[in-house]
Amino acid sequence: MKIDVLNLSKWYGQVIGVNNLNFIIEPGVTGFLGPNGAGKTTLLRLLTGQLKPSKGQVAIDGEIVWNNHEILRKVGYCPEMDAFWSYLTGWEFVCSTMRMHGFTNAEAEERSQKAIGTMDMAEAQHKRIGGYSKGMRQRIKMAQAIAHDPDILFLDEPLNGMDPLGRHTTMQLIKQLGQDGKTVVVSSHVLHEVEQMTDTILLINHGRLLAEGNIYEIRRLIDTHPLQVTIRCDNVNVLTAKLLEFDDVMSVQFDRERNQLTVETNRPDDFHLRLPKIALDNGIQIHSLWSPDENLEAVFDYLVR
Amino acid sequence: MPIYEETYRSWHGQLVAVPRTWWVIAKTGVRLLWKKWMIILLMAAFGSLIGHGIYIYFVTRGLEQTGVGQIMSEFRINPGFFEGFIQRHWLMLIIVLLLAGAGIIANDRKFKALTIYFSKPVSFWDYTLGKFCVLGFYGCLVTLVPALLLFLFRVLLATDASYLKQYYWIPFSITGYSLLIILTLGSVLLAISASARGTRSAAILFFGLLYFPDLLRQILSRIPEVGLIALNADLQQVSSLLFELERPFRFSVVWAFVALLLVVILSFFLLRAKVKPTEVVR
């Protein structure tokens, strides 16, 4: 199921929440990023039909989302906020959510059981939510979001408060859901983890869209920052001299302590193609080679001022 | 000279070996409460002080000189006057205490400040004493301080030492009574603030605890012992002892005192149970 956003704007009196957003979210996992205050929460609320757009529209599979309860049956939402019905047990919470979706008692119980098991909360399901740790609350929120097998999932900081094991299994779960063809939108500040789950991102700041698409494609497009390549080898001087013979190398930095050099190249494809030959022809042993800024952290840093 | 970076710099100062944390808590608490409504209330108390002062002036100088004062003994500035003064400030005291005390611990619990307090060298007694002093400060400003000032004023107006010779013990009674009120009401309020769900519930509980037992006392006025459950009645009974006045109620003073003591002790037990650095949730 696709999510189509067209000319979407939302303001509160004079304060702008999101400003003229246009994008499409395809099935698979999409990372949803932005600094605090960028408008992420507003956008999530618009996408889940909780807020009415001031202008423009949000459509899922061609149907407008606002005031459309039918389409929302196919949507699962794991919000960030921590306020809960603390007197309910985990089981009661998930079950009643399922009943609200219109399932029969038996179905609701079966689905709840399955979802709670997937989120590893079977042991604690009959204890009151008020006594849950942060990570446990997170898991039960996730359980409630996936129990009705939605085609679209919005997960706002789903790993928040979870321990490393939980993070690992939840990330695997999210990747699996993406592979199964669901449309999963994950919002998180821990970029390292977003990278593990997907290559596709949606980045907003100040209510506007900054970038959408594949991380590496986006990186290529940021031509104000040529790609950095760090090489650790046994003969830094000779290698540098040889590399500088080519005009795509914009700068070189040395780390003498670690026998490293870092170049910036504005034609990375050419650079990486010629590198092995240059090293071999000059008898240079390359110990390691990597790009320090070809990751989500760097892309975010470059794009968000 | 090397260039200083904006990095972490160590501090080469001295820490006080045993910091008087209760004092820090007290003075910060007092400062935090020095706000609009409190100032308005204190001004009202000040107004009352001035009013009473003028009254004292006229009675002392005016009536006594014209001889009328001899007949109207109830207008004399006797112990009853001071006890009455404090009594008249009862409502104002309650409001001031509520303003200062309903949220004094409740707010800390709401914002999880207790974790910060107890990660510093602050013990339960430091914390409680500090908070108590805040209540004591504002409570005294409406009872003890104006009453003593009025007494001093009366003494200064006297033409000879006879007044002082007769009533030298009044300041002690004033002090004793004011502190007793503040001790009882203060500890109850602190205990409620530490246990209630929030500032508003604390205020309501405190008010209820003062009002309803007294209501019961009035309804069941045929059974005088019922009055023991009303804090204000107990306090008035004890004050009458302190000021050498007639007992206003028909239950024993000793029992009144015991009742007050019990209330204070219970409050402290409740405080001890509730003021904990972290609330453990199973």
Add this chain to the structure above:
Amino acid sequence: MSVAIQDFTIKYGDLTAVDEITATFPSGSTGLLGPNGAGKSSLIKGLLGLVDIFSGSASILGRDVKLERKAIRQIIGYMPEDDCLIPGLTGIGMVQYAGELCGMTREDAIQRAHEVLFLVGLGEARYRKVETYSSGMKQRIKLAQALVHDPKLLFLDEPTSGMDPKGRQEMLDLIENISKMGKMSIVLASHILVDVERTCDRVVIIHRGKMLEEGSVEDLRKSYSGVYTVRVEGDEAGFVKILEKKGCSVTHSEKQLLDITLPKGKETEVVLQAADKAGVQLRKLVTSVQTLEDVFVKLIGEDQRAHL
């Protein structure tokens, strides 16, 4: 030795949160890891005297935790995980207050509070009431109140929680800086292993109230000798074929990465030759390292199975 604990046990009623743990945290920065409910927070709270110790002993910087509680609190700083604030105070007021509670004079506390607030990046915001702070600012003020009295040991519980990517980087930079310049030891409890890898020298892993593993980050992340992680762009299949002909074994890892085991005695030359011959772009070539996450998942997974 910053922290030494012996048979340390903490119970809440019949629930044993910390079960007879014996460990030492040397000076430097130590990461404290473990699943939810494993006992990390309880351990920290027990050391700080915020909860009662059931049995065992512990000493912080040479002082017994049970006997010298107040003295210890003067020389340690605690940044709690929860949003703890002193209501009604401004940022500068709260940090100054914290300093005075530790035993600083009023003047010292004010001066030092301003210094620390600059360090954590709270500029003009320090004159606003702390109740109005955003989540990132709340994290910073919590750190500031823990540092104002220049402690010798700093406990940080989930310091980057709720912060956006920039804030996280700034906080991690700050922690690294403090550890280096402040000459103070740090105990960092966090679920985000990347953070721990970056800022800590050692880790202690706790599970079900017991200590599972302790060691230096370097040792735990031991590299596999002769194994390299490689990424190429172009004719990957051709590249792999050439490598295998040269005697390497190649497995596909996630995200277009290849794990290549070189035959004995051979160096990375082999990879370069293969890349050159196959005409592919050599984008990445690093020694395979086991991440902390791998270690964690393996250890906890084993421990859980052992308890089933």
